[in-house]
Amino acid sequence: MTDTKVRSALDYCSPVPLPYQxxxxxxxxxxxxxxxxxGATQNDLVxxxxxxxxxxxxxxxxxxPYYVSPQAVVALIGTTDTNQSRMIPxxxxxxxxxxxxxxxxxxxAPPFSCGPNFYHVDYDSAGVIAGITQLWQS
Structure with missing residues (x-):
């Protein structure tokens, strides 16, 4: 997961955009x-x-309300020793x-940081959050 791209709003607005709701x-x-x-609020994409x-x-x-599975897969933006941003499981x-x-x-505590408070979430068939990935705010 260390080479996963850190995504932003721009990725959802590109000529070939990622799907978004x-x-x-x-x-x-x-x-x-x-x-x-x-506890969460939804976000519109501009x-x-x-x-x-x-x-x-x-x-x-x-x-x-939103509910999250205790086993949800989470990826947060962190930094490497050379101050590069990367996704951290x-x-x-x-x-x-x-x-x-x-x-x-x-x-x-490193490698985590107080980054942007925007998270892409994936839901399971019961509507429970099964995946959470932190996003950059553009």
């Missing part, structure tokens, strides 16, 4: 420590900005810690 990208407030509830800026995600509002507990520390402005 607003429930696919969430801003995550946190995950309850004792259960699988995830490809054609009248100001000419790059595409970006725009918070749409709280919709939910993680689990739900590590994501919970990163979210909580970043919300409180505490440092996060």
């Amino acid at each position: 607003s429930q696919d990208v969430l801003t995550i407030a946190g995950i309850e420590p004792s259960d699988d509830r995830l 490809c054609h900005n009248p100001d000419g800026d790059q595409p970006y995600f725009n918070t749409n509002g709280t919709i939910g 993680a689990d739900v507990d590590e994501l919970r810690v990163v979210l909580d520390k970043c919300k409180q402005h505490y440092p996060v």
Whole structure:
């Protein structure tokens, strides 16, 4: 997973865009420590900005509830020793810690960091989040 591209809104607005629906990208407030509830808001994708800026995600509002599988596959943006960005495999507990520390402005243990709070999520057939991948905000 270390050579997985860090994705951004631009990837969903490219000439051959990745598929996108607003429930696919969430801003995550946190995950309850004792259960699988995830506090999050959906994001609209803005490809054609009248100001000419790059595409970006725009918070749409709280919709939910969302639930995350304890076994969800998680990938977070981290840095290498040479300060290169790369995707780092993680689990739900590590994501919970990163979210909580970043919300409180505490440092996060390397290789993780307090990066953009945008996550592409994949759902299983029951509507439970089975995959979470952090995205850059463009």
